[in-house]
Structures are given as C-alpha cells and as structure tokens.
Amino acid sequence: MAFLQDPPQLDHPYRSDRLLLDLLDRHLPTERREALDADLDALGHYALKAWQRERASTPKKPLFTAWDAWGRRIDRIELTPAWQEGAWLTTRHALLAAGHEAHVHARLEQFARVYLYHVASAFYTCPLAMTDGAATALKASGNAALGERALPHFLSRDPEAFWLSGQWMTETAGGSDVGRTETIARRDADGQWRLYGRKWFSSAVVGEAALALARPEGAGPGSRALALFYVETTEHGRRRPEILIDRLKDKLGTHELPTAEIHLDGLPAWPVGELAHGVRQIAPVLNITRLWNAVCALASMSRAVALARDYAARRQAFGRPLIEQPLHVETLAGLVAEMEAAFALVLALPRLLGRVEQGLATPHEAALLRLLTPLAKLWTGKLAVAVCSEALECFGGAGYIEDTGLPQLLRDAQVYPIWEGTTNVLALDVLRVLEADGIEPLRQAIAAWLTNAAPAAAQVVQGALDAATCWLEGHGATRERREAGARGFAFTLARS
Ligand code: MFK
Ligand code: FAD
Known part of the structure; x- marks a missing residue:
C-alpha cells in the first residue's frame, strides 16, 4: 500500500482556544462566565461537526429560480443546509439577542459566540451582522414605531419570529x-x-x-x-x-x-x-458590521492557523515532521503572532462597545471606539487574506485542492477587505475621525487603556501617536498628501 497522508484534524474550537478562554476568564464575572460556557461549548461543537461533516454531496451554492413552469414570476431561492440551520442556531444561542442585553458584558459575550460560529455558518453571519446593525441604528434613531415593529423580530429568541x-x-x-x-x-x-x-x-x-x-x-x-x-x-x-x-x-x-x-x-x-x-443615520450599521467583519476575519485566521499547526505534526519531510523543521516553525510562529495581535485588538472592541452602549464609557473611550473600529476592520481584512494564503502553503499542494476544504478559507477571506468599506475608504474614515477630533482625546484614552500594559508596549503606541501628530499637523500637510498617506498611516497605527 502506498503512503497515505493523515488529513489535518481540528480540535474543539472553543475548548482548545487558549486566547478566548483566557480573555473570558479575565473579563467576565464568575457567574456570567459559567452561564456562558454551555452556549460556547455547543457552538464549538457545531463548528467541529461542520468541519468534519462530509459536505461533498450537499449543495454548495444557493439555487435561484426566477420563473415557474407556467411562466409565473416566483424568484425562489433554495438555501444550502448551513443556511437552513441559521435562524435556529441564531435564536437558540442568542447570537443577536445577547448583544442587546442591558449589561456591560453583553457585547463581549455576543462576539465570543460570533467568533465560534462564523466559519461553520457559511457566512450566515453576513446578514446577522447587518441585522445587528439595523437593530442598533433603529435604537439610535429614536423612531419608536419602527423600533416596536422590527426589534422584537431582529432580537428574537424564537426561530419562527426571527427576521433578518x-x-x-x-x-x-x-x-x-x-x-x-x-x-x-x-x-x-x-x-x-x-x-x-x-x-x-x-x-x-x-x-x-x-x-x-x-x-x-x-x-x-x-x-x-x-x-x-x-x-x-x-x-x-x-x-x-x-x-x-x-x-x-x-x-x-x-x-x-x-x-x-x-x-x-x-x-x-x-x-x-x-x-x-441618510448616511449619518446608517453610520451605526456601518460601525457594527465593521466590528463583525473584524471578528469574522479573526475567526477565519484562527481556523487556518489551527489546521496548519495540526498538520505540521502529521506531515513528514526530510526525515522529520514539519513541526521539527526550524524554518517551518518560524513560518508558523509568524502566523500565530499576527493572529494573536489581531485577537488582542479586535476583542478589545466589544468590551469598549459594551461600555459605550451602557453609558459607562468616558468621552475618550467613545472616541477610541470610533477610531479603532475602522482600524481593526482594515487591518484584519488584509491580514486574513495574507494569513490564509500562508496557511494554505503550509499544506503544500494539498492546500490548493478543493476537497481538502482548505481553498475555501482563502477565497472567503478575500471578501473581508472589500465589503463594508474597502481598505482605502476605511483609511479615509480614520482620517475623518482624526481631523474632526484631533489626536489629544485619543492619546488620553489610549494612555488610560494601557495603564496595565508593559512599559515597552505603551512606549510603542505613544511613539505611533507622536508620529500621527507630526503627520497630521506637520508643515505642508495638505489634504491631498494626507489622503495619499492615509493607508500607510492607518496600518502603522493599527499594528502599534
Ligand atoms: C461576516 C462578516 C460580517 C460583515 C457583514 C458585511 C455585509 C456586507 C454588506 C456591505 O458591504 S453593505 C455596504 C457597505 N457600504 C459601505 O461601507 C460604504 C463605504 N463608504 C463609506 O463608508 C463612505 O465613507 C461614506 C459612504 C460614509 C461616505 O459618505 P459621504 O456622505 O460622502 O461622507 P461624509 O459627508 O463624510 O459623511 C456623512 C456623515 O456621516 C458625516 O456626519 P455629519 O453629517 O454629522 O457631518 C460623517 O461624520 C458620518 N459618518 C460617515 N461614516 C461614519 C460616520 N459617522 C460615524 N461612523 C462612521 N463610520
Ligand atoms: P468602488 O467604490 O468603485 O471602489 C473601487 C476602488 O476604488 C476600491 O479599491 C476603493 O478602495 C477605491 N476607492 C474608492 N474611493 C476612493 C477614494 N476616495 N480614495 C481612494 N480609493 C478609493 N453592498 C450593500 O449595500 N449591501 C450588501 O448586502 C452588499 N453585499 C455584498 C456582498 C459581497 C460578497 C460583496 C463583494 C459586496 C457587497 N456589497 C454590498 C457591496 C460592497 O459594499 C461594495 O462593493 C464596496 O463598498 C465597494 O464599492 P464598489 O464595489 O462600488 O467599489
């Protein structure tokens, strides 16, 4: 019998996620942490089963039929199995409702669920993000009639009543x-x-x-x-x-x-x-969906890295497993470092959002959330493409073969930088914030945020803010020049 390679195995995405477990242990009170555990465990289990399930024979694309056999316009769309389960999963695990509960941890608890569900959801998370955004915008509008009409559906815990x-x-x-x-x-x-x-x-x-x-x-x-x-x-x-x-x-x-x-x-x-x-009125939708985008980009990276790590222990080359080849280890370490940095930034945002929405945030924290949202979206969008591409290469030729399930990670990742504001548009949004508010409120908010950080880390961020101040206020800093430099500047700030 010729050699047969073991495929990569996925660990339980929740129980094996050291970063997520640590974050929730640190930030949630014990009783909330315990109450959340069953939901996250179930969503992790669903994600694991979705990866293991043989989906080769199930439809991979929705099917659209415009006309019936007798010439009537019907515009029917048949959904794939993952999508047919979407409303049930959303309501059972309160993927939207949890985020709108009236306590400061609501958004963190919600986005922990989103992070675990996303890859298995086959982008059912896309309309969920927009529904969350719509609920947030309707609340912000103060339009009581529309709120009473739509919010009970958008935030429902009953699949029959749920609307996207x-x-x-x-x-x-x-x-x-x-x-x-x-x-x-x-x-x-x-x-x-x-x-x-x-x-x-x-x-x-x-x-x-x-x-x-x-x-x-x-x-x-x-x-x-x-x-x-x-x-x-x-x-x-x-x-x-x-x-x-x-x-x-x-x-x-x-x-x-x-x-x-x-x-x-x-x-x-x-x-x-x-x-x-109307743009001002829809802005709450933009900011919520951009946060979803960052969390989902992170989830894709986390999946790609988990599979590449596992495979490195299974695949042999030149007499030893890949995980013992120094250069392959270095490659994996680079991926892990990028992914962990993105995790730190992205999952800080639901905590800030929770404070802002519950009226507990300082004005500086609200300003920080406004700035970090486009920064997190633009940075993780690009990073997800790079990380998924590198992770596919870690499988060699197998990473390019459809029925390994791996190419889909890269194809899907390419959407993160495009929709909900392209990289350039978000870089200009960062500029919009800095030009409107100036850098000082952000400097103060970030200083408060970094109180417990290592001094060297705080220094890096302060250095980036000093550079930002020079760049914004420097001599000859015309609007044209600021626009041309906005993307490079935004990436520097996000990475810092
Ligand atoms: C699975 C992952 C989940 C993700 C789901 C994704 C689903 C994807 C579906 C989509 O892609 S939906 C379409 C998304 N489209 C966009 O994101 C549009 C991208 N373009 C922009 O964001 C432009 O910058 C923008 C349309 C906002 C430019 O519009 P304007 O009117 O030329 O800009 P202007 O005049 O600067 O802003 C108008 C007002 O909105 C200003 O306020 P005032 O009226 O009070 O002066 C701005 O300050 C405000 N504004 C703009 N962006 C804002 C904002 N306010 C708060 N937050 C923002 N992000
Ligand atoms: P353009 O605006 O034409 O941009 C073209 C290029 O120009 C981009 O690289 C952009 O960065 C650059 N550019 C534009 N303006 C500037 C500037 N001022 N300075 C520098 N560079 C600039 N939209 C919805 O409304 N609802 C949806 O449900 C929805 N779903 C989508 C689903 C998918 C899978 C995709 C791919 C897109 C979806 N979109 C949706 C659309 C998406 O939001 C837009 O494609 C996106 O906002 C970009 O707009 P555009 O395609 O017109 O590109």
Whole structure:
C-alpha cells in the first residue's frame, strides 16, 4: 500500500482556544462566565461537526429560480443546509439577542459566540451582522414605531419570529461613494413612501427587512440629500411583488451567501428619521458590521492557523515532521503572532462597545471606539487574506485542492477587505475621525487603556501617536498628501 497522508484534524474550537478562554476568564464575572460556557461549548461543537461533516454531496451554492413552469414570476431561492440551520442556531444561542442585553458584558459575550460560529455558518453571519446593525441604528434613531415593529423580530429568541435585515446601499454608480445613489423615494397621495431603483449588491435577499438609502423625489444631488428608509420584503410569508431579483452574483468566495442584484418597483418604505442625512443615520450599521467583519476575519485566521499547526505534526519531510523543521516553525510562529495581535485588538472592541452602549464609557473611550473600529476592520481584512494564503502553503499542494476544504478559507477571506468599506475608504474614515477630533482625546484614552500594559508596549503606541501628530499637523500637510498617506498611516497605527 502506498503512503497515505493523515488529513489535518481540528480540535474543539472553543475548548482548545487558549486566547478566548483566557480573555473570558479575565473579563467576565464568575457567574456570567459559567452561564456562558454551555452556549460556547455547543457552538464549538457545531463548528467541529461542520468541519468534519462530509459536505461533498450537499449543495454548495444557493439555487435561484426566477420563473415557474407556467411562466409565473416566483424568484425562489433554495438555501444550502448551513443556511437552513441559521435562524435556529441564531435564536437558540442568542447570537443577536445577547448583544442587546442591558449589561456591560453583553457585547463581549455576543462576539465570543460570533467568533465560534462564523466559519461553520457559511457566512450566515453576513446578514446577522447587518441585522445587528439595523437593530442598533433603529435604537439610535429614536423612531419608536419602527423600533416596536422590527426589534422584537431582529432580537428574537424564537426561530419562527426571527427576521433578518439587509443593508441596501451599493448601486451600480457607487458603493464607496453612496452619494451617487439613484434610487428614488416617491410619496403617494395617501402619504405612503415607495422606493424605485436598483440595488446592485443585496446580501440578505432572503431576509424579511432592510435599511435602504434613497433620494426623496425632488431632493438635490449628493449624499446629504439621501434619506434612510426601513422596508419589509415579505407579506403574508411571500416576497413582495415590488422586489424583483434579477440574479444571484457569481462570486469568488462566500458561495453559500445569496448576494443578489435587485430592482425595486414601488416597494413601500418608512423614513427612519429626517428626510436627509441618510448616511449619518446608517453610520451605526456601518460601525457594527465593521466590528463583525473584524471578528469574522479573526475567526477565519484562527481556523487556518489551527489546521496548519495540526498538520505540521502529521506531515513528514526530510526525515522529520514539519513541526521539527526550524524554518517551518518560524513560518508558523509568524502566523500565530499576527493572529494573536489581531485577537488582542479586535476583542478589545466589544468590551469598549459594551461600555459605550451602557453609558459607562468616558468621552475618550467613545472616541477610541470610533477610531479603532475602522482600524481593526482594515487591518484584519488584509491580514486574513495574507494569513490564509500562508496557511494554505503550509499544506503544500494539498492546500490548493478543493476537497481538502482548505481553498475555501482563502477565497472567503478575500471578501473581508472589500465589503463594508474597502481598505482605502476605511483609511479615509480614520482620517475623518482624526481631523474632526484631533489626536489629544485619543492619546488620553489610549494612555488610560494601557495603564496595565508593559512599559515597552505603551512606549510603542505613544511613539505611533507622536508620529500621527507630526503627520497630521506637520508643515505642508495638505489634504491631498494626507489622503495619499492615509493607508500607510492607518496600518502603522493599527499594528502599534
Ligand atoms: C461576516 C462578516 C460580517 C460583515 C457583514 C458585511 C455585509 C456586507 C454588506 C456591505 O458591504 S453593505 C455596504 C457597505 N457600504 C459601505 O461601507 C460604504 C463605504 N463608504 C463609506 O463608508 C463612505 O465613507 C461614506 C459612504 C460614509 C461616505 O459618505 P459621504 O456622505 O460622502 O461622507 P461624509 O459627508 O463624510 O459623511 C456623512 C456623515 O456621516 C458625516 O456626519 P455629519 O453629517 O454629522 O457631518 C460623517 O461624520 C458620518 N459618518 C460617515 N461614516 C461614519 C460616520 N459617522 C460615524 N461612523 C462612521 N463610520
Ligand atoms: P468602488 O467604490 O468603485 O471602489 C473601487 C476602488 O476604488 C476600491 O479599491 C476603493 O478602495 C477605491 N476607492 C474608492 N474611493 C476612493 C477614494 N476616495 N480614495 C481612494 N480609493 C478609493 N453592498 C450593500 O449595500 N449591501 C450588501 O448586502 C452588499 N453585499 C455584498 C456582498 C459581497 C460578497 C460583496 C463583494 C459586496 C457587497 N456589497 C454590498 C457591496 C460592497 O459594499 C461594495 O462593493 C464596496 O463598498 C465597494 O464599492 P464598489 O464595489 O462600488 O467599489
């Protein structure tokens, strides 16, 4: 019998995650830590089973049928098995509801669950992120009627009552620059608003609701004239006829996520707030989904690194296992170091968010959260691609072969830097924050945050802030130059 290589094995993703266990032990009171344990254990078990399950024979992509045999428009989407389990898992483990409980640990407990579920979810976490964002934005809007209508569904613990929300921003004319939005909101004689237009990427097309940007008829050009609307996509359990699904996108990765191009032809809509400044109103969605993106990018890295580590003990080359080859160990150590650094930054954010949302944060902490959110998203988005690529190489040729399950990690990772604001757009967002607030509040917040850090670490961060001050305030620092340097600057700050 010729030699047969052992495939990589995955340890229980929760019980074997030293970083996560340590973080939760440090930050949660004993009774909360104990109460959370069963959920995390179950989600880790689900993730383990999903990896082990032979999925070769199950559908890997959703199936879209526009017309029935008799010529009726049906726009039916058949979901993959992981997606069919999504609502049940979400509500059973309170993946959204837990984050909206009224205590300071709510967001940390939520994102520990998200981190464990993400890879097994086949990007069901994408519409979950948008639903979380929509719930947060509706709360921030103070629109009581819409809150009472939607929040019990978005935050439900009952799969039958649970609704997903989309986030309809991107159009053919602009994804980064949503000021070019062409969708029109028109008001009927009875006062009902309706949307007419085309949304070019709709990732929660199977959801029941969405927050959509549109230009009220007669309003001027540009982003300030946009309004934010709440819409529902179904009525009596059927898709509303005013939404036409043109097709599902054929994507590099995130294959199980049904991302659609849609037309809106008079879809009923309700303004979330004033009929202008829609970008300002949707900003809470952006900041929440960007945090989800960072946590999910981290989860992908963690999976890739765990598999590569395991394989290094199973694969022999030149007379000894890879784990005994100094250069391979060095390669793995580099991956682990990057991943652990990302973990430290990313999982600090749910703690900050929890403090801000419960009204316990200082103004400086709120400013820090605003800055670190785009920084964490832009840094981990790029890092996930690099880490997954290197981890695949750790398997040699097997890393390139589809039915090992490994290539999917890299294909999926490529989405993190693109959606929810590209790397450049987020670097410009960092600039937006620093130009608006200046560096001093951040310096103070970071100093407080680093009180217990090693002096050398605190020095590195202070050094980066000094460099930031020079860069922002230095002579000849024109807007053009600041923009051109924003990406390099943002990466330096994030890594520090
Ligand atoms: C599994 C992983 C989970 C992740 C799920 C992901 C699902 C993916 C689905 C999507 O991709 S949805 C589409 C996401 N689209 C974007 O992220 C758009 C990217 N473009 C930007 O972010 C642009 O910077 C932006 C659209 C915001 C530019 O718009 P404007 O109107 O030209 O910018 P402007 O005038 O600077 O900002 C308007 C207001 O919003 C300002 O406030 P004021 O009106 O009070 O002056 C800004 O301060 C405010 N603002 C902008 N970004 C903000 C923000 N406020 C808070 N936080 C922010 N991030
Ligand atoms: P563009 O804005 O045209 O950007 C092109 C390039 O120009 C990018 O590299 C960008 O960084 C750069 N660029 C743009 N402006 C600047 C600038 N000022 N300075 C420097 N560089 C700049 N959108 C939704 O609304 N809802 C969804 O559900 C949704 N789901 C998605 C799912 C997937 C799988 C993907 C891939 C995308 C999804 N999107 C969704 C769209 C996504 O948010 C946009 O593709 C993204 O925001 C970029 O917009 P764009 O494609 O128009 O690129």
